[in-house]
Amino acid sequence: MNNRIMLTRTTLAKRWDTSERTIDRRRKLGLIPWIDIAGGHGKRPLVRFRLQDIEEYEARMTQRAGQSSR
DSSP: OGGGOEEOHHHHHHHHTSOHHHHHHHHHTTSSOOEETTTTOSSSOOEEEEHHHHHHHHHHHHHHHHHHTO
16 A cells, blocks of 8 residues: 555655755666656656655665675
């Protein structure tokens, strides 16, 4: 059911204990998946992150960290 839960950049920054600028930078680099819930209307996207996508990203990063420590 996590596919319906959306996080803001502020919430994600708090979850990862980092700054919103870091979240923006990772998003712009294509490192983390995001959705524009404004649907392309307006000057700037209304950025949200699906919790399911974030959990999958975190799992991949945890797995990679485990592999690099071997």
